[in-house]
Amino acid sequence: MKKLLTITAALSLMACGGKKAEESTSGTVEVSEGDIAKLTPQETLGQEIFDGKGNCYTCHKPDGPAIGPSIKEIAKVYxxxxxxxxxxxxxxxxxxxxxEQYEVMKTNFYLTKTFSDEELKAIEAYMHTYK
Ligand code: HEC
Structure with a gap:
């Protein structure tokens, strides 16, 4: 049953993916403005990749599990x-x-392997902004 719920969550996440830009312009996205203001240029690059060509945000939310663990949880364990x-x-x-869920994450390596050192370090720095 748990598995079924996870899949449903995945589908609904994908379904609303296209609305992201719209939501952020209307100011309904839940990000604290303080966090954004404090990002260094490196962390900002990381965020752009995470939310952009890396597509990481589809599976990793700042707080709480989605398809993958939250950014906070990953940063804490690291x-x-x-x-x-x-x-x-x-x-x-x-x-x-x-x-136990490594197989799912592994499907992203074809993409992350094409990222430069600078880009990978930027992603790491960005994820560590979540304390
Ligand atoms: C299709 C869903 C999916 C996408 C897209 C995704 N991840 Fe993950 N990720 C997971 C899952 C599931 C796990 C948990 C398995 C694991 O720990 O390896 C995970 C785990 C991780 C971990 C922790 C690995 C560890 O040591 O256990 C990191 C770091 C991570 N993801 C970074 C990223 C980054 C950066 C991107 C974007 C380039 C990304 N993920 C995209 C699903 C995804």
Whole structure:
């Protein structure tokens, strides 16, 4: 049953993906303005990739689980374990957050492997802005 619910959530996330831009202009997206203002240029680049060509936002929400764990949870586990996200996103690391769902995350490596060091480091920096 749990699996079924997850799939439903995935579908509804995809369905509303196209509305994202519209929502942000009307100011209904739940992001604290303070967080945005504090981003460094590197973190901003990371955010652009995360919400843009990386498509990461479809599975990772800031708070709370979606298809994948929340950004907060991932950042916390990486901090606690001194993990290296860049190595993971190159496909050279081991999953430390939800190893049992690694197969789903692995489908993104074809894309993340095309990102430059600078881009991968920017994604890592952006994810670590969630404390
Ligand atoms: C199709 C859904 C999906 C997309 C898209 C996705 N992820 Fe994930 N991601 C997951 C799932 C599920 C997990 C949990 C499995 C795991 O821990 O490896 C995960 C885990 C992770 C982890 C933790 C890995 C660990 O050590 O366990 C990181 C970091 C991560 N994702 C980053 C990203 C980034 C960056 C992107 C965009 C380039 C992205 N993800 C896109 C589903 C997705």
């Amino acid at each position: 901090r606690e374990n001194n993990g290296d996200m860049v190595t993971f996103l190159r496909g050279n690391g081991k999953p430390i957050v939800k190893p």
